[in-house]
Amino acid sequence: MKSAVLLCLLPGALAIQLPFELPNFFKSKTVLSSVQEETPTVLPRVAIIGAGAGGSSAAFWISKANERFGLGVAIDVYDKEGYIGGRSTTVYPYDDPSLRELELGASIFVRPNKNLWRATEEFNLTRRDFREEDYETGIWDGEQFLLSFNGGWWDTLKVLWRYGLNAPRRTEAAVKSMISTYLSLYNKDTPRWEKVEDVSDALGFSDMVSSTTSEYLLSKGVSSNYISEIVEAATRVNYAQDADTIHALEGACSMAADNAAGVAGGNFQLFEQFLKRSKAEVFLNTPVTSITPKGHQWTVKSSRGSHTYQAVIIAAPFHQTSITVPQSVADQIPPQPYVNLHVTLLSTNASSPSPSYFGLPEGSKVPQMVLTSRANSRKGGKEPEFNSLSYHGTTRPGEWAVKIFSKKPLSDEWLDGVFPGAVGWVHRKEVADDLNAAAHDIIIIIIILLTG
Template sequence: MAYTHAIRIAIVGAGAGGSSAAYYLTKAARQNGDIIDIDVFEKRYQAGGRSRTVTPYNDSSYSPIELGASIFVGANKNMVKAVREFDYNLADTDIGSFGIYDGDSFVFESSEWTYWNYVKLLWRYGYTAPRTVQIHVKQAMEKFLQLYDAKFLRNHGPWEHPKDLVADLGLDGLVEESGLTHFHNSRFASEVVDAATRVNYGQNIDSIHALGALVSMAGNDGMAVDGGNWRVFQRFLEHSNATVYFGCEVGDIRRTSSGLWQLYLGDGAHVERLYDYVIFATPLPLFRIPYVDLYVTLVATNASTYARDALRGLPSHPPSMILTTDALARHTGKTSQLELNSVNYVQQARKGSKDDDVDVDDEWIVKIFSESPSAWGDQDLHVLFGGSQNVGWTHRHVFKAYPYLQPENASSLPPFEVDDGVFYINAMEPVLSTMESETVAARNVIGLLGAKLGYGKGWKDACTTDDDDWIWIDC
C-alpha cells in the first residue's frame, strides 16, 4: 500500500503488551528508516496495567509493594534484557519457608536444609513423579526459548494465530490436556503442582492446561525490579517515540469510509486523528475469554508470624508462605472449603529511598490471594494475625487476573489480527499469561505489522548474529 502520510498507529493499553509494542515498533521503524506516529491510549494514569505497586499507609516514605505481577524468571529474556538495558536494580525475592495446606492439615512443609527437603519429598512422593515434573518443566522451557532463536524465527514467525505459535514450538499438546492428566494423576501433581497453579493462576491442577501447570513450576530463579516491575513498562514508553495519553479510555473503534480507523473514547467523544492500524493490548470482552477474579489483600502487621489458631493444623513454627492444595476435596469428592489460594509474608516493611531503604522494625507485609469474595475481611485478618492490634494497614484489590487457562484446542482462540489492520496482543493470554509472554506477543504483532508496512529489516532480517546463539531480536 502507498501511504500519503506518516503511518499512524494507535495502541490501546500501556501494560506489558502495549508499552513493549510501542518500544519494538519504534525500533522496527528506525531500523527501516521509516517515520511513524504512535499514540498510546491508557485509561489509568500510570503504565504497567496488572503490574502495579502500592505504598503501605499511602505513606511515600515506605517502599512500594507489588500488588499484581510480581515475579519474572531468567528465561524471560525480554524482561531480563530490559532490566539490564534500563539499569534497574533487582529487589529481594527470597520466598523463605513454605508449606502446603489442604484445608485440614499441612501435607508438606519445607525445611531450611535442602537435603532434608529432598528426603521429605522422596518420602511422600517418591522419586519418579517430582523428577518427571522437573524434566517436563525443562523441556517446555527449552521449547519456549526457541522464541529467542534467530533461525527458528526466520523459519516460522511471525504467527497470525496463537495456535500456530504453540504448534511450531511443539507445545500444542500441552494446551489441550489438563495438568493432572498430563502428570497421570500423581500425588505430587495433585498436591505440589496444584499449590503452584493455585498461587500462580488461581486454578486447580485438574482444570488448568498442562502448559500453565509447567510454567507455574518454572519459577525458582524469580526476579523483580526494585521499586516495581511497572517501571520497565514506563521505560519502554519513554524509549519509544510514542505520544502517551494517560487517563484516556478507548470505548470503540470504527472503520471510516477512507479505510482508516477512528477511535471513540469512553465518554463517546472521538479522537480527531484517524489511524492506519490499531493494536489492542488489553483483554477484549468481545472474545468472551473468562478471567479469574482474584481477590488480593495486602496487610502490614506487627505479628512476625500467623496466630497459632488461625488455621487448623498450623505447625508451631509456621512457614512464611502458605500455599494451598485442593487435593483433599478431589480425593474425598467433597466441596472445597479452601478460601485461600496463598498467604505470604512477602517482606519486612521497608522505608527510605529506592536504592537505600532499610527494614522497619517489627513490621511485615503479607499478601493474600483468594478467589472467595467473602473471605479476608477485617475479622478474618484479626484471627490470622492474633488480634486487631496486630493489623496496621490493609489494601484490597480485585483483579481480572488472568484467563482460565483451560485445556482446549488452541484453534478456538482469537487470532493476533482480529480485523484488517487491527491487532490483538492479548490473544496470547489463554495460552500463557505473564509479563514476558505479553512482550513476546507484542513483538510478534510488530512482526505482522512490519510485514504490512513492507519492512525489509524486521522480524526475519534483523537477526544477524550467529544462528546457534540465543540472540535478542532488536526489530
C-alpha cells in the same frame, strides 16, 4: 507473559497492504513493492489502546522497527488509568512512599523472559531477587498441613519419602523441555505465525494445551499425589487454577519460576521505559469508547476527541474495555474466560499467622509461605479459604507485609482470625486472571486493525 490473540482485520479489503513499508520478513517482496508505490506523504500513525505490558512493548518494538528500517511510524498510546504498567503496579503501606513498595500483580519474571531480563540491563534498572523472602513453606489442604519445607537436606528427604524420586524428576524434565522449546522463540528461525494456535502447533505444544496439567503429567509417569499437592500448589498461587483444570502448558509455566527476579522500586518501571524510549505520545486517564472504520483507516474516539489512524492495536482484555467496534470485528474476537481473584495486602506485627486458625496448638510455628491444595476437598473435605498467603519482608521494624490471593474477598473479621489484633494497614483489589494464560500475572489480548 500471558498469551496474546492476534487477528488481522481488513475493512472491505481482500489483501493486506500496509500504508507504510515493513521489512520483508513480514510480507512478500511482491506486496512490499505495491506498498512502496502507494506510501502516503503524511506520517502514518498507529494507536495503541493500553499502556500495560502489551501496549508498552508494542510501542517499543514498533519504535525499534522505525530505527532499523526507517518506517517513520508515529505512535499514540491510550490508557483509561492514570498510570503506566497495567496490572504491574505498586502500592505503599499506609500510602507512605517512604516505605518499601509492594507489587499488586506482575510481581516476578524469570531469566527465560529474555526481553524483560535484557531490558533491565539496557534501562539500568536494578534487579532484586527474593532471597530475603525465602521463608519456610507449607501446603495447606483446608484442614491440615500436608507438607512443610525450607530447602534443607531434611526437607529433601521428607519430599522423597512422601513422593518418591521419580515424580520430582519427571516433572522437572517436562518443565525443562517446555522451557527449551519456548526459548526457540528468541531465535532468528522463529516460525512465522498469525494466530497463537499456529505457533503452538509449530512449537509442538498441541498436546500440552489440549490436556490438563494432571492428565499430561500422569501420562509422563508423575504420581497423582505429587500433582495434586506440589504441582497444584504452584498452579493455584500463580494462576488461581487447579491442576485438573489448568492446561499443561500453563501448568509447566507455573513450575518454572526458579531464580525469579523483580525490579527494585517496581516492575512498572520496565514499561515506563518501553514507552519513554518509543517516543510515543502517551494519553493517560483517556478511555477509548469506540473504534470505527473510515475508508482505509480507523477512527479512535476517546475523551480527547476523535482521531484517525492507519492501524490500531488493542493491548487490553477486549471484553472488559467496553470499546465499541464494528460487529464484523467483534465477531472475530472470541470471549476469553477469566477467574476473578482477590488480592489482599496488609501489614502485621505478627511474625507468622496464628496457629489457632490452622488448628495447631498455641505456640506452634506456622510457615510464612502457605500454599494450598484441593486434594482434601476432592474427597469431600473442607476447601482452603485462600489460594496462597505469603510474607514479603518488613514494612518497618517489627512489622511485616503479607499478600493473600483468594477467590472471595477476605473480611476484616477473617483477617483478625488469622492475625489476631495484629493487622495495621489493609489494601484490597479484585483482578481478573486469564484462564488460558501462559505467563505470570499479565493479561494481554492484542487485536491489530490494518488498512486495506
